[in-house]
Amino acid sequence: MPELPEVETVKRGLERLIVGKTIVVIDHGSDKSFPNDHTQVDAFMINATITKVTRRAKVLLIELSTEYTIMIHLKMTGQLVFVGSERFGAGHPNDSLVDNLPDKSTRVTIVFNDDSKLFFNDQRRFGWVKLLPNHMVKEEPFMQKVGPEPLHPEFSDEVFLSRIARRKGTTIKAAILDQTVLAGIGNIYADEGLWMSKIHPATRVKDVSNKKLKELRQNLVDVLQLSIDKGGSTNKNYVDAEGNKGSYMEFAKVFRREGKPCNRCGATIEKSRVAGRGTHTCPDCQSPPKKLL
DNA sequence: CACTTGACCTGTCCGC
């Protein structure tokens, strides 16, 4: 999916675009993308006003005046696109979305009192939308177990080291992809952070020194922040709440750069498989663990 | 408990 920077970018867009609007119509078909009972959805969403938009890990939380919260996970290909009545002009992507949405990937449509619309699109249907009473949000299994927010000050070296210690037998890449260790890292920023730290992704956690783990913590924080500044990464499907692509991929050091030179040493970036995921490394900067040699 | 693998879906790309 969209990883932390992409979800954060969507969150900021929605905060600006939909807070204060009132829902008048919901079209959610009979789809696993929105498993709530229709009666419940109508009762607590129709005539509800959007009061707040927040993010926890890769989950978006849209709070309503009815004391209910819409929880949304975009997974791999989800999009949340707002379409208002205004035209942006000059070939802005939102303008073509006005004419092209809904499309065959649209799972949920929310119509607001000023006739603007919010579309939840999801090609692969892994994502979901759920409506919950506010007090039930923290009871969700994922919310119960998810780890600390990397961009909050409490995500210290000590917290990172103690959390990752539970995964000492697995590879460092699998460990940082584990949402219970820290929230928000996905395949792109795992590879980027490990390259920045000169750690091979297949290295066992127990074979990474505390010094290197501390470097990794800082690099993960830095790459997430940089990507937010660039509006996230558009690898394929991702767009923000106005249909714009993110530009982080132009700055990526290894992700999807196989066959290209390493920015640091000039060696050719390689692609392999670690933790069941496509993995990008510099063969010179990130020396593989002995068992792979 | 820790760890790995396959499943969930649709679409696209690559080799034959």
Place this chain on the structure above:
DNA sequence: TGCGGACAGGTCAAGT
């Protein structure tokens, strides 16, 4: 041009 297989940004269930 068609077909089969691998692969795609994430999590979860089931297996060892």
